Amino acid sequence: MKAHQKMLVDILFGTVAGLVAHAVAGDSAWLTSVVTNFTQPVGRIFIRLLLMLVVPLLFAALVMGVCELDLKQIGRLGLKTVVYTVVFSSLAVLLGLLLVNTLQPGAGFSEEARAAAKNNPAAMKAAPAPSSTSPAALIVNMVPDNPIRTAADGDMIGLILFSLIFGTGLALTQTPAALRLRETIQGLYDVMMRLIDGVLKLAPYGVAALLFSVMAQLGVEVLQQILSYVAVVLLALGLHMFGVYSLSVRFLGGRSPVSFFRDIRLAMATAFSTASSSATLPTALKVAEENLRLPRHVSRFVLTAGAAMNQNGTALFEGVTVLFLAQVYGVPLSLGDQAVIMFICVLAGIGTAGVPAGSLPVVLMILGMFKIPTEGIGLILGVDRFLDMCRTTLNVTGDLAAALYVARGEPDDDAPLEGAAEPSAS
Template sequence: MSKISSMGLTTRIMIGMVLGILVGSIFQDILAGEDDYLIPLGLFSLPIKAFFVDGIFHIGGEIFISSLKMLVVPLVFVSLVCGTCSLSDPKKLGRLGGKSIGLYLLTTAIAITVAISLALLFSPGEGVPLPTNNVYDEKVAPSLASVIIAMFPTNPFEAMAKGNMLQVIVFALLFGVAMALSGKAGNRVATVFEDLNTVILKLVTLLMNIAPYGVFFLMAKLFTTIDIDLIAKLAQYFLVVVAALLIHAFINYSVLLKIFTGLSPVKFLTKMKHACLFGFSTSSSSATMPITLETATKKLGASNSVASFTIPLGATINMDGTAIMQGVATVFIAQVYGIDLSVTDYLTVILTATLASVGTAGVPGVGLIMLAMVLNQVGLPVEGISIIIGVDRLLDMTRTAVNITGDCMVTCVVAKSEGELDETVFNDPNAAKDLEDYHKSLD
């Protein structure tokens, strides 16, 4: 036990992930298409699926995800209020917004361009049999106008209760600005919020202690239920998407970081491994947000006034991983149905997917809604989505890790441009080591 406790949190999470994958794969082998498998234990039998998969693994995984999501709204609201009320220059807020949104749209456009290029190069849809009687229940995407209107809450408490992050961000910004303009009264309230922020960040640190167990439960359930045969049938599509995601995460982000900041991409990516493991296991940028924010401020050196704005915004509108899936999926579906797309069609896909990343922000099932929009725009059958849904769960995990890497890269660029990046922290390989030591002390 002492050896396990002495390991870093990232190592323990990795161990939990690997063990979960092994256990899940073993259970899938045992079940092998059966509804359940009973383990004889003397006077009674223990059902694997009902007791472990739908019981222990499901409950443990859901508790872990819920505990992370529990922190998102209070963390974002309190942190963003603290950051906003401390801004000495009101114009800075507009600069932060313009730079952040511009960079997020740029990275999304680059992502989908890379994806389409790889898909055209490797033709993953050729040889895949045309599906019959496939039906996809298409959801109507909201218009950009309705999304902009919906950003402003009529009831901020309802927005917090429903987890509507765009509305929470807008209210936090307005509240922070009002505090900054309220003199002594604003200063007194700011002190309370600073204390709340400290307490919430400590709660994040405490909850990190259950992360290895939560990751184990999530992986065990996923790999018990995932359809390996389907992945084999769509192997080329699967591999092209993964290749595009890796190129974007390791090459595109590194080049952009070096161009805009001159910082070391190797140090940046090394410090992202902890957050990426969380993103991979949770498949949710929102659930991973507490860890992403901690990484951006404690490990990468971005000030809270910048990170508290760019990270929640990125978790809401930064869809690089989803854009990659859309690019490959569009080419894949066109090839399966034998439909030729022109250069104009591909340019339309790039533009539509880039703009849709903002227009569908915060909508449940955002990836598939965006893909349906893209397919409609270039005249491809929306039913083609049903072909790839089966393998999308595993790809979604990788997309999330890429998205949060993009969030932190943009945060570093914006913070550097505003003089709000502590390069000593960024270059320090032991930055936030006190957090790791604290995690160990809890075991």
């Protein structure tokens, strides 16, 4: 059985087993003991293992992503890539916010469901809320005065900015010591990816335990409410992938959307299986060069940057989750507040680590900023792994659509140089 198939089986098993246990045992002492002493600890350990790796992996991934870019090409290719990323990330978040405001998936949550979330926290504190959420204050707070404290406080935006600045400085410094430092950070990235692979082997059991815990405590009621949240996320992801990106491929890339999705199906399947844009990068490069036949220098530039910076699905998910939890707890958010959330999600989507659970610290940070109870994250932990697989598929699709757009009008790597002499006929 493949990894994603095993994941889906265990999601169903945890859900059904929890519902059966709730129906049979209700609030019995033995079921409470099983949840408290076994399934909740298993689920918490899995989440804590993932969150433990996010900060060092995010730092290493962003630094190496910047270092591996060809700085000579950034002027020509970088502007198109950055503009495309910002525009389509904004569209993704806006689409998600519109659907949440329209469909109201978080409305009607019972006090019992809210209380149960406190028993299943993400075990990671949110960043301290800034004194002001005005645009000027947010821009100032993006710049960390102490990157180590920033990482410890869970301020992912500050850590992202520091990582990008550090990576730029490292790329521009060509001394022997700087090159050795680059090798060291590459080693850190390799170790973190190996650890992520190990943790993901526990994912089916961790997710099944999380779902069992929630369903055994609350039964069908909370399942219906969580499924409404899942449905909104999947609807938003689907509309963006097959609607927005189809239009992009047709009008900006000059290709047929049907042939595009057919050509990239291997990369989409890999993204869904691994829930990691970084782990899918080798497959995406292969698909871009062999199936889409994009110039090698374009595909390597755009896809390498995109694996760390073009996270449309992640940005969309973060926006939907924050508004959903605000609805659950009855926290009113004005249009101005939602505009600020959109801005943060777009920025975080550009810098969130392309690894499983990389968006959870950012969601916690935003919840803390707007005084939304952070323990609410416990309501979505059981389904986050599945949604992570889905949003990673959108992320990788967006990377390839961006590469298609940037490649349009670029010379092919194998094309003869202008003015080169034609070979003489013999």
